[in-house]
Amino acid sequence: NAGVMQNPRHLVRRRGQEARLRCSPMKGHSHVYWYRQLPEEGLKFMVYLQKENIIDESGMPKERFSAEFPKEGPSILRIQQVVRGDSAAYFCASSPSLETQYFGPGTRLLVL
């Protein structure tokens, strides 16, 4: 059983471009979480999704950020019009239930 997959592992964008981060949860996991880790800071919750539904987006910035978890395919975290402050590591985690979360390797976004 493969672990949580994230791609790309590294992403470089110029200010104003769009960034799309993908997360494939572990097989059988229907809960997906996105976290962001800024340099020298801890992991911060962004959004919690189940298939086709956003359950909790209390950690998402109000503008430019969106997330989806379609019926088929990976979960996508989308950042429009990126700014330098968006540079961070973005981690996806999946869970089969409401307890242990299994994290992917992360996508490191660098905004030039």
Added chain:
Amino acid sequence: SQKIEQNSEALNIQEGKTATLTCNYTNYSPAYLQWYRQDPGRGPVFLLLIRENEKEKRKERLKVTFDTTLKQSLFHITASQPADSATYLCALVPFTGGGNKLTFGTGTQLKVEL
């Protein structure tokens, strides 16, 4: 305000000794607490979960305690090895509905020296 505090200073210990890491929290009522390990450039790896009605949990060389009166969890690694060197994160899940979003401490870096 809500806070989760872990020692920001790195902990250096000798191989074979017991490492003890601390997680303190304020203004939370956690349903349970988890410990993760994170290596540079990688995602956190789940280690142990302890519920609010449990005092202690063990897994191989790892032991976690949870004191809801002191609002503190201790994480112990016995017979430590250089391979245990990493950053260790504690994370809380509060008693609220809507899933179990984790709130993380900033982590403590452990270095086990030969």
